[in-house]
Amino acid sequence: MKIDVSEFAKPCDCGRPHEISVRGIWIEQGAIQRLPGLMKDSGWSWGVILCDENTYRAAGAAVQALLPSFGLVTLNPENLHANEHGVAMAEQQLDAMEQAPQVLLAVGSGTVHDITRFIAHKRGLPFVSVPTAASVDGFVSTVAAMTWNGCKKTFPAVAPVLVVADSDIFSRAPHRLNASGFSDLLGKYTALADWKIAHAVTGEYLCDRVCRMEYDALRVICEKPEEIRAGGVESCEQLMYALLLSGLAMQMVGNSRPASGAEHHMSHLWEMEAINPHIDALHGEKVSVGLVLASGVYHRAAEEIRRGAYRLRGPVEVEMDLLHRSFRDKEMLEGILEENTPNPLENVLPDAIEKAIPEILRIIDEIPAPDALISLLDRAGAVKSLAEIHLPDSIAEQTEHLSPYVRARLTFMRMLKCFVFEKDVFQG
Ligand SMILES: [Zn+2]
Ligand SMILES: [Zn+2]
Missing domain, CATH: 3.40.50.1970 (Rossmann fold)
Known part of the structure; x- marks a missing residue:
């Protein structure tokens, strides 16, 4: 073809x-x-x-x-x-x-x-x-x-x-490689949600056609994950097509916005080895775990928002204490501060978030819940838990708070810093 x-x-x-x-x-x-x-x-x-x-x-x-x-x-x-x-x-x-x-x-x-x-x-x-x-x-x-x-x-x-x-x-x-590609692709669920939520709140540029292209590709490869596990020619071709499409989407937009959100930020954070030792996992394997964690936080937040059990604050400043505590390496810290200048939350005001709440809830609904993701990943033989990439469960909460700072990009994970929930939505 x-x-x-x-x-x-x-x-x-x-x-x-x-x-x-x-x-x-x-x-x-x-x-x-x-x-x-x-x-x-x-x-x-x-x-x-x-x-x-x-x-x-x-x-x-x-x-x-x-x-x-x-x-x-x-x-x-x-x-x-x-x-x-x-x-x-x-x-x-x-x-x-x-x-x-x-x-x-x-x-x-x-x-x-x-x-x-x-x-x-x-x-x-x-x-x-x-x-x-x-x-x-x-x-x-x-x-x-x-x-x-x-x-x-x-x-x-x-x-x-x-x-x-x-x-x-x-x-x-080797199966592990294609499973990792499956995970990298599934990560588009949260990446696209982050892009659409940022668009809904701040008016950031968004291309509907690029989003549609990616959702179509996702739908096709989520139909038969077992066949990717089995190395079936047709489903592996579909996976390759979807991955190339995701790459083309980045070319169309001129940056990685359509392909990388909160799930990739978690993977980048672990690669920096600031809060964890070196891990030998493949790119997609880390994205896989980031995706499951991010989906969990987003769905729990949506539940609390639906209950009305939240209030909004903002603009929210960069958590300097947290960054200084977490990034001990001076050069690394400088790099992080650079990514956060200007602060992506600088112009994110409570009113704008409040107005976009119905749209935010609708967008989060499009992300499969953690259980559904774990089942898909499992059927494809892909990685789905922190333990599989040799990280302790205790790192989840710290990762969720810290990872939004690793890139100059507004994700819903970052926007959650503007929410005060009655019940904690993070892991812990
Ligand atoms: Zn990726
Ligand atoms: Zn377009």
């Missing part, structure tokens, strides 16, 4: 131009067979394939057989991360080649893509994405999420020009 990307760039009722930089997306069995033709059509006679030793076995070798004249960079997967070391390892091998490539091919899942995307941007080269697992929604991202000298950073990077997703390859990925 070829996805017609021009469809997404069409004029939209939201009034903003939606720019799509990906030229073509293929999701089908045997998709990599198209590579020689696609390279020829694009005028690339010499390129370099980037993979790690695992993805070389899964797909890199087959890609190399199809493009025998292309160079190959194989990275050692042990301790391979999207950081300055990963980039240096890849560049060393690239620089040892006789010729500078015309194009880079990323054959892998998250890390190989971020490294390739970063180098492609640095060298002004186009890159082609060959995903080996339906593990994240970032394949068509325009930014690279890197850890640079120990700090998490997002760098401007290039989106792939082409995505060639071969379901014979990614449906056979």
Whole structure:
């Protein structure tokens, strides 16, 4: 199946131009067979394939057989991360080649893509994405999420020009990877709710078409989660399609608003290791747990709001004490303070929230309750609890209070700081 990307760039009722930089997306069995033709059509006679030793076995070798004249960079997967070391390892091998490539091919899942995307941007080269697992929604991202000298950073990077997703390859990925992609996608339930609530209260820009696109994709993949667990080709293709769509949604809007809300902020907080030791979970696994926690808080808050058991206050200032207590590392604290300048709650007044209450309740109703989410995640064989990512239950409440500060973005989790409830809606 070829996805017609021009469809997404069409004029939209939201009034903003939606720019799509990906030229073509293929999701089908045997998709990599198209590579020689696609390279020829694009005028690339010499390129370099980037993979790690695992993805070389899964797909890199087959890609190399199809493009025998292309160079190959194989990275050692042990301790391979999207950081300055990963980039240096890849560049060393690239620089040892006789010729500078015309194009880079990323054959892998998250890390190989971020490294390739970063180098492609640095060298002004186009890159082609060959995903080996339906593990994240970032394949068509325009930014690279890197850890640079120990700090998490997002760098401007290039989106792939082409995505060639071969379901014979990614449906056979280790189950944990595709389950993690399922979780990353399910996280859109709270991400979209956060966006819509912010829009309802502050008038922040929102595109209905982008939201609809994402809800449609969510609906399809929530129908048969067992088949994703079983590695069924068709359902894995649907998952890959939905993940790529989520990436396109970010391109259409120009930032990660449609794909990242309270659930991702929790994942980012744990990655900062400020209140917890290092955890070895995949991106989607952390999002999974964040989603279940956020849904719980949102539904409990909605219940209290319905009972009228709340009052509103505001504008609410940044909780400096909490931040100083929680982020002991000076640089990290500075980064957090930067994210909160200006304070996203600065102009959020009680009146505006009160007026939007019926809409807020309606939006929260669209998020599946924690039990429903846990059941879906369970059926897909995905992670659903703190224990599974080796974090204690006692971290939940602290996470809920602190995580809204990790990004300069208004979520309902952040807005809850304007509510005073009769009964505690947080975990504890
Ligand atoms: Zn739009
Ligand atoms: Zn994500």
